Amino acid sequence: MPARTRKRKSDAAVVEAPVKERLTRERVVDAALHIMDAEGLDAVTMRRVAREVGVEAMSLYHHVRDKEDLLDGVCALVMRDFRYPPEDRPWIEVARDGAREWRRVLRDHPNVIALWADRQRPMTDLESLMPMEFALRAIGRAGIDAREGVQVFNVIGGYIMGVVMMEVGAMFSAGTMRNGKALDLNAVHAKIPDEAFAQFLPADRLPCIIAALPHLAECDPDEQFEFGLDLLLAGIEARAIARA
């Protein structure tokens, strides 16, 4: 190993002047994920990521093919965050915990939803497929055939994605609604008398929404998630039992 002596020489140099450690694809992708989580998707630019790891923008291209590839890496990294629940239990408990864990991952990295939504490409690498393998395995143990198993997977997976998306994005659930002017639903809920918002939302056109306003504002996301998950799992189990 002739490299050894060389190594010693550079190590000595390192001590006196701490050379900046070599960039790796992992460090780049890591930085991108952190920026995405902390500052949003728009903040993830090549120059911003480069600054984060202490190089110029073009240096990144030695470790990722292009920005697409970088974002692929971010998606894969998020999937690696999935922590597999123990499986030595009834299938329905495994499925429920798996669903909860997937929700946790999505809520910890809410921007991957937008990432998936507009990139519209499948997961490709082995590690990203493992959570799917996990889910299919749990579903299979319910005594569901492969064909229906795929349906069950897509239905539950879709449910989780959609509910979390409505949870993190405001869309309908909370935040501000206006009809010409601004209206803060949370403020509405905070004991503002009914007449205060009646002038913003036309009560005669939207009576059900008006009636639902307090509940929209206070609605507990955890409880709601479990509500829908219970409906799906109970229905699936009933079908599986009926089948057998």
Place this chain on the structure above:
Amino acid sequence: MPARTRKRKSDAAVVEAPVKERLTRERVVDAALHIMDAEGLDAVTMRRVAREVGVEAMSLYHHVRDKEDLLDGVCALVMRDFRYPPEDRPWIEVARDGAREWRRVLRDHPNVIALWADRQRPMTDLESLMPMEFALRAIGRAGIDAREGVQVFNVIGGYIMGVVMMEVGAMFSAGTMRNGKALDLNAVHAKIPDEAFAQFLPADRLPCIIAALPHLAECDPDEQFEFGLDLLLAGIEARAIARA
């Protein structure tokens, strides 16, 4: 009406040289939606939209505040595409048709999902809230109180969004998967012998996915949507009946 005579004069001029009709906010938003549907979200640039309506980019700013505002308009326009099913039927049929209709809208304009996902702002104008009002009204007729009604709305709404998102984006369901190399699932399903892809996906690590591959490729989206919708609606109705 002194303008009348003037009007006649310009009308004559119009006939001989068809002056380009004045731009309106509606024409601008319309063009943006068409571009988004036909060429994707990235294609919706101010210059591209301007070209579509026959003006320069900066002219658009007389009709929309900024690009945010333009995209708000696009979202509102999509919501206006919702066609309200008749309501003189049992609530569950109204709800089912409403869900189907929402899915149709999302599939006709799949890019609004990405739009919602990364803009994360609520619907604001009256017309965009009408489908929500419609849904809450239908749910209310099931004898569900306002509090649980909101949960039901969010669960079903989330389900639709998520399933359609998985349907239009590839993500897990179909398309290409690779493990270093490329693998076309549809090609796999097209009678390629099992050994052909066993070398791409490590069968020992992903047995359930391997087993599910043919069903992933062939799975009928309509059938799958109805499957999950039935589970949710049946569960909700059971609860409503039990409550009464």
Place this chain on the structure above:
DNA sequence: AGCATAGGTATACACTGTAAGTTTGTCAAG
């Protein structure tokens, strides 16, 4: 010792949203 090469930098280009300034077309009043 020499040298290929991996990994950093610098420069440049086409494209984005949009601020600021200028021109043009339309209509009402003098």
Place this chain on the structure above:
DNA sequence: CTTGACAAACTTACAGTGTATACCTATGCT
């Protein structure tokens, strides 16, 4: 008919984006 006002178009300009190309330089192998 002229004049003026005003809305709506256009022109130009700028900072910021992804990335192609070229250049440099330090590392490690022969």
